[in-house]
Amino acid sequence: MMTMLPPPTQMVLREGYCEFNYGQPDPDLLPVDALRRAAAMALDTFGPDTLAYGAPEGAWPLLAWIQERTREREGVTVALDECIGTAGNSDAIDQVCTLFTRPGDVAIVESPTYHLGLKILRDHHLDLRAVPMDESGLRMDALDATLAQLGREGKQARLVYTIPTFHNPTGVNLSLDRRRALVDRAVRHGFLILEDDVYRELAYDVVSPPALFSLAPRGVVLRMGSFAKSLAPGLRLGWINCSAEQARRFADGGLRDSGGAPNFTAAMMVAALCRSGDFDAHVARLRAAYRERRDALAAALARHLPEGCAFTTPGGGYFIWVTLPAGMDADAVRHAADAHRVAFIPGGRVSIDGRGRECLRLAFSLMKPAQLEEGARRLGAAIAAAA
């Protein structure tokens, strides 16, 4: 019967294709052995507690580890009651919408942005407004124009959803000045900042810039951290840093009051894994592997992309963002790309305002350096063919 089943995972790779389109980790880099040890350790250490309803706030042994790491790596002191466990950032976005928004509320998003995050906001019937980015992240002049426009409509922004660090899809970091400016706007206009900080651990050159959460008064920023990229997405585990009052709103909500901690058994296993030292070792391995891949893809793109193309070389995360020669549309390249068996995400798919049609997103996380080189060669040929 197993042979009749669809594949268990989201990712369906096509034979012979170079798949730049999946923002997913290489299966060879998933911590299978560490998880095997962690499962046994959690059940040995915590016994049946591992399997009971977890505290609504999350698995305390894991939250305490997150607190410690945040202090050590970011120099940021977060109280234990300013952290709430989540089932990953998708769950976090979903729950923020349920508990902190109402249908029709205005949510400002970046253009381009993480397109599947947008789908969650849409499921909650939010009124989405796009603000463009440049090489320093979200443009403050454009944000101010949007806020002014909302004022003319008699509306207020309820939240800004942003990926300020190793942005998906562009790879850029929001500059420190703009981080401060964004927090300032949030305070003055009374909106929440929903900070998607999923790539923080994957910094390849220097340390990641300070989180918006660390620059703002409590209550302004909900910072979503996750183990999806630093360990494994299937665990569905993350956390939110916020004010103690906001954390209580999550913990007191029906979902957590009824079901307890999201994904508690997995959280206890990850607590064991993190406390064993396996987390640090794994992240070091990931950084080395992805740094090599980023460098390999950047070098290959420099060699193979036709004249007039440009691309970002991000300091971390999963993505390189390519801009095609003037007048070209990434959708048109897709057809040629298919013939060359190379896949990517066209920029038009990851924005809601028509921007980015001349761009495309390449994930370098999934493929090994030789495949990335071959993919870049095929992509160059496809662009040339479509020109």
Add this chain to the structure above:
Amino acid sequence: MMTMLPPPTQMVLREGYCEFNYGQPDPDLLPVDALRRAAAMALDTFGPDTLAYGAPEGAWPLLAWIQERTREREGVTVALDECIGTAGNSDAIDQVCTLFTRPGDVAIVESPTYHLGLKILRDHHLDLRAVPMDESGLRMDALDATLAQLGREGKQARLVYTIPTFHNPTGVNLSLDRRRALVDRAVRHGFLILEDDVYRELAYDVVSPPALFSLAPRGVVLRMGSFAKSLAPGLRLGWINCSAEQARRFADGGLRDSGGAPNFTAAMMVAALCRSGDFDAHVARLRAAYRERRDALAAALARHLPEGCAFTTPGGGYFIWVTLPAGMDADAVRHAADAHRVAFIPGGRVSIDGRGRECLRLAFSLMKPAQLEEGARRLGAAIAAAA
């Protein structure tokens, strides 16, 4: 630092208390060894797939097992695309609200009902209406009156949330006639039935009655199944049986499109556990243990409750529902109960229409027979003291 942490689980037991108030499994009955084997088996069998983003529909190896079991145990044939994985019934209720309701929609609930389920419905700003129960479950005459009242208000019911099998808190089963009648009303009035079927595996005398889902045309009933009671709540794993179209709505939603299967790693472990035979062995052990506890508590209540008290003896599930002598209020008994170090949930807490104040909910899942006997003795003394 660990010693400074709050307890990791929801349940905080008070020394020397008889805690009838937790509808939670006895930690000694949680499958620690089976889960240890399952974690290793899943990682051996499925390798890195265990840790990747799961298919949005859920972990197929687990969904296929659920399909098989539903056919074997219930004689019900469900297509593979009529099942969607969830992170337990709390998550299922939450997602049904997000994807199938809008704020202000009318949700009909039983009085009394599972009070924490109500909190989830409230977080989604639904307009809750209570319909009373009797010893055969939800009263159809009262449901018809509520539907007629809604008609006069120019409103329609969007959903009925019901626990027809081994009801929480009353322990009763909805009669077969009423099951058919409820489905009939749903078809005629166009509302969804949200069937909370979490206690199905815990049948102590005869097999569980047919699920509403099995009696209805597809699209009318969303049946929520769960491993919270049959294995372990901390896993946060369950499923919904529904129409293929409804299943697609879940799978295509932003949350699953972005994050993949809820709680995927745990789901793959449970798939391994179920396929190994450990599930059947565990459930058989649970049935024997809880049957003994139900019998012990029922016998002890018969001995210790003052005259004028009545109680249900359920065929399954976790709860016995006690009715106090005429004129007594369960809230008043609570104070006396505290002095006797026995705890329960007063009926007024589990209804929204003021009914059930003369009742109280006792969970027999957590304590062993001797503790149940002692608890019944204390409860009897507390009621006598409060009379």
